[in-house]
Amino acid sequence: MSTAPPTIGATTPLPLPSPFTHSPLTLLTQGAEALVFRTTLLNAATPVALKYRPPKPYRHPLLDKRLTRARLLAEARVLVKCAREGVQVPEVVAVGVEEGWVALGWVEGGTVRGVLDGYTPSHPPSHPPGEQKDGQREEVLMGLMGRVGRAVGRMHEVGVCHGDLTTSNLMVRRKEGEKAQEHFETGGGHHTAGLEGLDGEIVLIDFGLATQSIQDEDRAVDLYVLERAFAATHPVAEPLFREVLRAYGESYKGAKVVLRRLEDVRMRGRKRSMLG
Amino acid sequence: MATVETLYLPHYPSYPIYISLFKNVSNAKFLRQQLLEANAAFEYAFLDGTMILSPRHLHAATFRALNDSVYNRLKSRNIHSELVFSLSPNNNIADAYRRFGIQDSTTSLLAIKIPLSNPEITAESVSKHLGDAVEGESVAFGEEALKGVTDVKALRKGVILGMMALKGT
Numbered sequence: 387m388s389t390a391p392p393t394i395g396a397t398t399p400l401p402l403p404s405p406f407t408h409s410p411l412t413l414l415t416q417g418a419e420a421l422v423f424r425t426t427l428l429n430a431a432t433p434v435a436l437k438y439r440p441p442k443p444y445r446h447p448l449l450d451k452r453l454t455r456a457r458l459l460a461e462a463r464v465l466v467k468c469a470r471e472g473v474q475v476p477e478v479v480a481v482g483v484e485e486g487w488v489a490l491g492w493v494e495g496g497t498v499r500g501v502l503d504g505y506t507p508s509h510p511p512s513h514p515p516g517e518q519k520d521g522q523r524e525e526v527l528m529g530l531m532g533r534v535g536r537a538v539g540r541m542h543e544v545g546v547c548h549g550d551l552t553t554s555n556l557m558v559r560r561k562e563g564e565k566a567q568e569h570f571e572t573g574g575g576h577h578t579a580g581l582e583g584l585d586g587e588i589v590l591i592d593f594g595l596a597t598q599s600i601q602d603e604d605r606a607v608d609l610y611v612l613e614r615a616f617a618a619t620h621p622v623a624e625p626l627f628r629e630v631l632r633a634y635g636e637s638y639k640g641a642k643v644v645l646r647r648l649e650d651v652r653m654r655g656r657k658r659s660m661l662g
Numbered sequence: 663m664a665t666v667e668t669l670y671l672p673h674y675p676s677y678p679i680y681i682s683l684f685k686n687v688s689n690a691k692f693l694r695q696q697l698l699e700a701n702a703a704f705e706y707a708f709l710d711g712t713m714i715l716s717p718r719h720l721h722a723a724t725f726r727a728l729n730d731s732v733y734n735r736l737k738s739r740n741i742h743s744e745l746v747f748s749l750s751p752n753n754n755i756a757d758a759y760r761r762f763g764i765q766d767s768t769t770s771l772l773a774i775k776i777p778l779s780n781p782e783i784t785a786e787s788v789s790k791h792l793g794d795a796v797e798g799e800s801v802a803f804g805e806e807a808l809k810g811v812t813d814v815k816a817l818r819k820g821v822i823l824g825m826m827a828l829k830g831t
Contacts, residue, residue: 404732404733405673405674405729405732406673409672409673425672425673426672427671427672427673427725428671428672428718428721428722428725429669429671429672429717429718429721430672432718479722480722480725480726480729482729484733484735
């Protein structure tokens, strides 16, 4: 590509499709398939996350169009299905099917990833270990993990598999009126002792790889991916993930079977062996 | 003269949208007739106010209609019918009009005008024309005003049934 890669946080004049071409958008993050911007839609008081899948120059234009369209529609349909069934996901505000964008309701809050980075028990002992506080924090954190398990369980129950379930794709919605917490925005580094912001509900985001599936295998792989994400986020996150699984196991009928299947997946990894 | 709200959607600053809300409308039948006859002077989206939940609900449909209009891919005759169509959860234009459009019995009326790039149509001209044509009480459009108008029960029924039909196909 001839243009310089955009930097995160900058208001960038990317060649976006109309009507966003000349709007000042703030780039939040960039993945392999999509760029995510923050902007407003419908009225100035409604912030949205605009997810744009730019065309891939290396693909045949016709194929590119079809793939983008199909993926976008799949994502939007899954989101609408989840919302209808009461799973906490961002709402679909508007879709530009041909242009490759979808506008999603803004979720105020931080990622579980950010929480874990700042909160796990092993974090620097420079912090005087006020015992009571630690115990309380542990409890709040466990509560959060329970909600993660139930949120994932609820999603699986309605027949949706996320496909890319990581701690960054789990958000904790900040309650209205609550102030922004530093530990959310900065991820690691800062760790405030506060417990605020951890009691919000769990919102699942990024359904770009989601499928509508009720197979135990797909569900187990979802959990396996999440487990790996937990392990990668923090070495001592294991007891936390155990709580996630416990809550998951109780969240819907059929969850136990998935947990047993998870054992198999752990043994062999995410991809099913094609031998024999 | 009727109270007209001028709305500019984000990202479409050059397309004003004129919205007015009427209560106790007594000549809905006449207005609907103008639509059926495709009277060019009555180029509005006439909506039944009871079926609009919030300004945002309306804005979402308006955005969709406007965006599709700019891209020249309207599925219905013009941008005003497209607005009505955009409100509907299914793919049937007549059905959308039955659910969300003006009925002979409508008393709470929302009239929306999207002039696109026609400079002759202004908030003033819309206000004057609507003030003359609609027999009813003009109220300022807004969250509060809509609250007293919306029939959540009917809306729920309309939308959910529409979704079920969508599921069935």
